[in-house]
Amino acid sequence: MRKWLALFVLFCGFMLGVEGTVTLSPEGPAYEVISSMTIGTTVQPTIANSGTSAGFLLLCADGNDNLNTVFFDNNTQMWGSLVQTAPSTTNLTRGPVVLSNSPSVAVATWLGNTVGFNSGYAYAGFTSNNGTSWQILPLESVDGGVPLVGVSGSSDGYMFVWFDYQQSTAPFWLWSTFNGTDWVVSSSGTIPAPSGINNPANVSGTMSTGFMAAWIGSDNNVYASYTGNEGGTWSTPQQLSTSGIVRYSWIAGNANGFMLVWSDGANNLYSTFYDLSSQMWQASPLLITTGAAIGSIPGPYVTGSDIGFVLSWLDTNNNANGSISADNGTNWSPAVLITDDGSVSGTSGNLGDYIGASIVGETVLFTWADASGNAQSRFYTIQGVITTPDPPASITGSQFSNNFPFQRELVNTLRWTSSPSLGVVSYNIYRNGSLISSVSASGSLVYTDRPIKKGTGYTYGVTAVNINQQESSAATVFVK
Amino acid sequence: MKKITLWITLAVAGISSGFSATQDESSFSTCECTDVSLNNFMIEFRPSYFYPLSNHFRKIFSGGVDYQLTVSCPVYWGQNERVRGISLFAAADYFSKDGHSTYLKDKTSITIVPVTLGVKYFFPPLGECVPVNVYVASGMKYYFVHTKNHSDYVKKRVNVNGMGGMIEVGAIGVVREHFVLDLFVSSSFRCFGAPSISSDTVESTGINVSSINAGGGVGYRF
Numbered sequence: 001m002r003k004w005l006a007l008f009v010l011f012c013g014f015m016l017g018v019e020g021t022v023t024l025s026p027e028g029p030a031y032e033v034i035s036s037m038t039i040g041t042t043v044q045p046t047i048a049n050s051g052t053s054a055g056f057l058l059l060c061a062d063g064n065d066n067l068n069t070v071f072f073d074n075n076t077q078m079w080g081s082l083v084q085t086a087p088s089t090t091n092l093t094r095g096p097v098v099l100s101n102s103p104s105v106a107v108a109t110w111l112g113n114t115v116g117f118n119s120g121y122a123y124a125g126f127t128s129n130n131g132t133s134w135q136i137l138p139l140e141s142v143d144g145g146v147p148l149v150g151v152s153g154s155s156d157g158y159m160f161v162w163f164d165y166q167q168s169t170a171p172f173w174l175w176s177t178f179n180g181t182d183w184v185v186s187s188s189g190t191i192p193a194p195s196g197i198n199n200p201a202n203v204s205g206t207m208s209t210g211f212m213a214a215w216i217g218s219d220n221n222v223y224a225s226y227t228g229n230e231g232g233t234w235s236t237p238q239q240l241s242t243s244g245i246v247r248y249s250w251i252a253g254n255a256n257g258f259m260l261v262w263s264d265g266a267n268n269l270y271s272t273f274y275d276l277s278s279q280m281w282q283a284s285p286l287l288i289t290t291g292a293a294i295g296s297i298p299g300p301y302v303t304g305s306d307i308g309f310v311l312s313w314l315d316t317n318n319n320a321n322g323s324i325s326a327d328n329g330t331n332w333s334p335a336v337l338i339t340d341d342g343s344v345s346g347t348s349g350n351l352g353d354y355i356g357a358s359i360v361g362e363t364v365l366f367t368w369a370d371a372s373g374n375a376q377s378r379f380y381t382i383q384g385v386i387t388t389p390d391p392p393a394s395i396t397g398s399q400f401s402n403n404f405p406f407q408r409e410l411v412n413t414l415r416w417t418s419s420p421s422l423g424v425v426s427y428n429i430y431r432n433g434s435l436i437s438s439v440s441a442s443g444s445l446v447y448t449d450r451p452i453k454k455g456t457g458y459t460y461g462v463t464a465v466n467i468n469q470q471e472s473s474a475a476t477v478f479v480k
Numbered sequence: 481m482k483k484i485t486l487w488i489t490l491a492v493a494g495i496s497s498g499f500s501a502t503q504d505e506s507s508f509s510t511c512e513c514t515d516v517s518l519n520n521f522m523i524e525f526r527p528s529y530f531y532p533l534s535n536h537f538r539k540i541f542s543g544g545v546d547y548q549l550t551v552s553c554p555v556y557w558g559q560n561e562r563v564r565g566i567s568l569f570a571a572a573d574y575f576s577k578d579g580h581s582t583y584l585k586d587k588t589s590i591t592i593v594p595v596t597l598g599v600k601y602f603f604p605p606l607g608e609c610v611p612v613n614v615y616v617a618s619g620m621k622y623y624f625v626h627t628k629n630h631s632d633y634v635k636k637r638v639n640v641n642g643m644g645g646m647i648e649v650g651a652i653g654v655v656r657e658h659f660v661l662d663l664f665v666s667s668s669f670r671c672f673g674a675p676s677i678s679s680d681t682v683e684s685t686g687i688n689v690s691s692i693n694a695g696g697g698v699g700y701r702f
Contacts, residue, residue, distance in 0.1 A: 401583065402581045402582060402583040402584045402586070403539070403540065403581060403583070404581050404588050404634050405540060405590055405627040405629075405638065405687050406638040406640070406672070406674065406677070406685060406687055407629070407634045407635060407638065407682050407683070407684055407685060408684075408685050409631075409634055409681060409683075410681070410683075411583060411584060448584065450584075450633050450681075451633045451681035453680050453681055454680070454681070
């Protein structure tokens with residue numbers, strides 16, 4: 001009897017563990033060399049990647065320090081050939097730093113046209129044909145500085161944030177759109193930073209979530225500032241670390257908020273999350289690893305999607321590591337060892353600035369530079385995520401009068417909190433059992449129903465729909 | 481409130497400068513300002529700030545500028561000073577403002593065109609040797625109200641009209657023989673009931689278009 005009881009408890013524990021676990025599972029071969037490229041030899045070229053439903057776009061420097069693009073086609077499941085991306089921007093010293101993708105376009109930034117060490121021009125590039133051609137936006141002329149440029153946005157507009165060693169009082173920002181032919185710069189300025197800036201700045205966000213910029217201040221703590229109006233105003237920078245030894249940071253966002261990660265001089269790796277609902281950062285940062293994440297270049301990297309956040313970093317054995325969190329970082333999965341031969345380029349020789357990562361659906365691509373100057377990649381699948389979602393955690397309904405000069409109409413307003421499940425992309429609204437609308441999970445979780453008959457009660461249901469179009473049961477509310 | 485202050489300041493400044501100019505000609509001081517050749521028939525343009533008395537109106541439209549054209553004429557030209565102060569006047573106003581519904585902020589607009597007939601009493605009567613004539617006025621006001629709603633869920637246009645009233649106090653000064661400057665505060669009253677609207681999703685409501693107006697005017701005295 002005792003044996004059966006023990007087995008039952010073990011089974012329950014296993015089931016609970018499976019239900020709450022999100023993990024990364026490797027696909028295909030261990031890892032593969034992408035084409036036969038040689039990483040540039042000047043200074044710290046970076047391999048960056050970004051994905052769409054069509055495939056993944058990777059940017060890197062070749063042996064002549066020219067910017068190159070290579071595309072992984074989802075149909076053929078193969079990497080293509082290297083395409084020299086921007087002939088006018090040779091002699092890369094930094095970057096490509098990051099790509100920002102919407103379904104059909106990509107935006108990248110880099111520092112090129114170098115004259116001497118760490119001098120040249122910061123550029124942004126726009127491509128709508130998987131990197132075959134680019135429209136270039138010069139951002140800043142740099143003399144003796146290293147602007148690492150972060151970019152985020154969508155076809156509605158792009159927010160650039162960067163740091164220039166020569167002007168270390170504040171991060172720079174620039175808001176620009178792309179009109180199909182040219183970049184159109186709308187506004188620019190600096191983010192007020194009382195503590196100055198001492199290391200890279202980057203940014204994440206969309207038009208619907210606003211943009212969060214993060215950087216490391218002159219006191220070697222990490223700071224973040226938010227704008228909800230395309231840079232018109234930035235919030236007072238919030239200090240998110242207290243150790244004073246932060247080295248590198250990165251920020252990523254999804255519909256729920258922004259995930260900020262950083263490594264410090266003690267090789268610790270931290271994360272903290274900004275919840276868009278409460279508009280607050282977590283009370284204290286979460287320590288992900290202790291002494292195992294290399295605190296210098298490449299710094300940690302994080303990317304977000306509807307499913308959650310994927311974190312990548314270089315460990316002290318020169319191996320690439322990855323982890324995933326489907327929540328606010330409270331539950332990072334156990335680290336997966338993306339490489340196990342210590343071949344990832346570290347702080348000497350040819351360097352990659354970070355272990356690049358992209359999420360498309362349930363597929364994760366990691367890319368990095370090895371110590372021999374090759375770009376490498378490895379695909380993973382997110383496991384344990386996409387199940388039939390739970391309904392919204394809570395729902396309220398209220399009736400209001402919408403007053404005109406001689407008329408008054410009644411409207412019913414529903415508000416609900418997001419489903420705790422992963423991969424929820426939209427919510428369906430039902431009135432008395434009939435579907436009346438659907439709203440995006442990345443927008444405000446509010447729906448107003450009109451017209452309403454006076455004195456009539458309505459039963460509303462709100463269901464969560466995930467990326468596989470699985471629909472939850474309804475959270476219901478009666479409004480009269 | 482800033483607009484009211486601006487109007488009052490401009491009007492006071494204008495009247496003051498007008499008096500100064502006239503005083504320089506020693507007309508007021510010698511009582512030669514009485515010009516019996518003027519019959520004191522006047523026409524005035526009187527913009528003012530329209531402050532709605534109804535909280536409901538303010539929530540949808542807030543206040544705005546009202547434009548008024550007034551004509552007035554004494555009813556008696558004899559020697560009895562008390563009766564000489566009486567004038568009849570007629571006025572037409574125009575007030576138009578865009579606003580938003582209270583909850584969902586649908587665009588809406590209102591145009592109010594009242595026509596007023598009333599009596600003014602000047603003290604002392606116009607033409608006397610004083611720098612400023614004060615006056616009180618009262619009248620009947622017939623309102624034409626037009627509203628337009630940019631929403632598919634309510635009736636697009638609602639028009640109503642009806643009789644209301646007004647009272648006013650003011651001061652008027654002669655600037656240069658024929659020209660006058662006016663400063664006034666008035667209050668108008670009219671609360672419209674709910675018009676007939678047949679819909680099971682919309683309830684008709686009344687609206688109070690009463691207001692306090694403060695402004696200034698420029699006029700010509702014939």
